[in-house]
Amino acid sequence: MASAHNGSKNLTHPKTESRTIVGCDESTS
Incomplete structure (x- = not known):
């Protein structure tokens, strides 16, 4: 979901x- 919105x-x-x-990315890592 976040990926699509970012795009x-x-x-x-x-x-x-x-x-x-x-x-x-940092937060996910």
């Missing part, structure tokens, strides 16, 4: 999305 946001804010993915 949609990426189109609007690619820079912000990149940062969000990193944070999410």
